[in-house]
Amino acid sequence: MSPHPDSTVVDRQSGSPLSAAADNAAAMLVGAVKRYGSGQTASRRNGRLSPVALAVLSGVLVVMTLVGAPAARADGIGSDADVHVAQSLGGRELTVTIRRVGPVLGPLHVDVVTHRGDAPGILQLTASAPGATTSSGQVKLGTPGMYSATLNVDRAGPWELIVDDGHTAARIPFLVPAQVIPPWKKASDYGFFTAGALLIVSLAAALRARRSWVALVPAAGMIVALTVAVTGAMLSVYSSPPPQPGQDLDPTLENIRDPYARVAANSLNPVNYSRPPVNMTVSAGQSTLRLNLTDSSTGRPADDLLIHHGALIHLIVVSPAGTMSHVHPVRVAPGRYEAKFETTERGTYAMTAEIARRGGGVQLLRGSVDGQSPAGPPIAAPPSQGEITATIAPAGSPSTIRARFGDTPDLQPWLGMVGHMMVVGPLPEGPDVGAHALKAPIWSHAHAMVPPAPGAAGGQPDESVARYGPEIDFTYSFALPGRYKVWVQTERDYTILTAPTEVEVREP
Secondary structure, X not given: OOXXXXXXXXXXXXXXXXXXXXXXXXXXXXXXXXXXXXXXXXXXXXXXXXXXXXXXHXXXXXXXXXXXXXXXXXXXXXXXXXXXXXXXXXXXXXXXXXXOOOOOOOEEXXXXXXXXXXXXXXXXXXXXXXXXXXXXXXXXXXXXXXXXXXXXXXXXXXXEEEEEOOOOEEEEEEEEOOOOOOHHHHHHHHHHHHHHHHHXXXXXXXXXXXXXXXXXXXXXXXXHHHHHHHHHXXXXXXXXXXXXXXXXXXXXXXXXXXXXXXXXXXXXXXXXXXXXOEEEEXXXXXXXXXXXXXXXXXOOEOOOEOOEOXXXXXXXXXXXXXXXXXXXXXXXXXXXXXXXXXXXXXXXXXXXXXXXXXXXXXXXXXXXXXXXXXXXXXXXOOOOOOEEEEEOOXXXXXXXXXXXXXXXXXXXXXXXXXEEEEEEEOOOOOOOHHXXXXXXXXXXXXXXXXXXXXXXXXXXXXXXXXXXXXXEEEEEEOOOOEEEEEEEEEEEOOEEEEEEEEEEEOOO
16 A cells, blocks of 8 residues: 655665664664663662663654554545546436545435436435445435435445436445555554553563563563564555455455455455456337446346446437437446437437446447438538637647637536547448448547646536636547547536537548
C-alpha cells in the first residue's frame, strides 16, 4: 500500500528517514542493554537500573512509536468517491449519484438529476442487500434539476440501489466498504503495545528486583516486540494492496470484510483475473430495446460491468436517416439491460455498446435492429444546437474539431465530461445511413475532459456546476480516408445539446 503523500516514508536504499530512525533507535537500545549488563556502573552493584538507562529505554520507545506513526495513515480499503451513473429509464435521461458511505456506516445520500424533456413523476428508491435491512425513499421529479433522498445502510458489502418509475426497475450495484486493518498494521500495533507493556515491567523489575538479570528478561522481550513492530511498519512501504473487490474480483461480503484472506490463498495458487469478451444480442420490443450480455466462454449472463465514464453501458444508435441517439440502458437483471427507444423510421438502426468488464477491459459491441414503420417521406434531421468548425488533416494525422454552443461559459459536465464526440465512418453515399454505419470500420467516442480547477480537492464536479465552454475542442486522427459523420454533445441548463456535422478526410 502506498504511503500517504504527506508522510516521510521513503525507500531504505534512498536514505529513508524511517529506516534511519529505526536503526538508530535499535542501536541505542542495544547499547543501553549492553551498558546495563556490563557491570561497569554503580547501579549494577546496587541491583538498580541507572536513571540514564531508564531514560534511554523510555526514549527509545517514544522514538519507535513515532517511527511507526506514519504507517497508521494507510487505513482500510474502500471506495473514496461518489458513484455517478447515467440511466435512460422510461424515457427519462437521469443521472443518479450515490454519495460515498463507509467504512463508518451512516445515511446513504442519493441525488437524481433530471434533464429537459424528462416527464415529472415519482421515483421509488430502495437500497437492498442479501440479508440486510431494506431502506426505501422517494423523489418527486419536477422541473429539470437535482432531487435528493436519504436512505440507510446497516452493514458493509455489495448493495443495489433500485430506482423504480412504476414500470421499470433499474438496479445499480454499489459497494459499502468495511473498516479493514492490514496485517502489517496489526503486527505494528500489537508490537508497540506489547513493547510498552514490557517496558513498564522492565522498569518495575529494575527498580525492585535484587538481581539485575531479572530486568533483562522483559527487556529482551521488549526488543523482540519492537522488532516486530518496526518490521510491520517498514513492510507498509513495500506492500501492495490486495485485489480490490468490485474492481479486480466480484465483490462479496467476505472479501470486502477481509480482502487480505484472498492474498494468502493466492500466494499458494496464483489467480488470473482476466476474463473473456462479452457477447451481445439486441432485440426491439414495443418501444423498448433489450440487450442481453453473456460471457463468450461460459454463455452465462455477464453481470460484472463496471461504471465506465459515468454509465454501465453507452449505447450509440444511428437511425436510417442518420440521426444519432446516445442512451444508457438500465440493468433490470443479471446480464439484462433495457432502454425505451422508438423505431420510428423504416430501415436499419445500427448501434454500438461501449462497456467495461471486470477483468476484461473496455469493449465495443455492435448490434442492430430493423425499423418496421411504414415507408414515408424522408425524415428531416433535427436542427443543430451548436456550431462546428473543423480543420481536417489527411488520414492518420491529427485533426481539430471545435464545437461552439452559444456565447456564455455555462456548460455543465455530462457523464463527467464537458463534451462528447461520436465519429462513424467512412460511409458511402446512400439512403439507409444505419445500414452503412453498421458496416463502417470506425466507431469512436472521444471526450473533452473537465479542466482542473485551482484548489480543487478530489472528486469530479457534478451537473450543478455550470462554468465551462462555450467552445469545446477535440483533437482526433481519422484512420482512413472517406466521409464521416460526427456528433458533439454537451449540457447546458440541464438540457443535452447535440451538434452534428460531416467531414471528408482525404488520402495521406
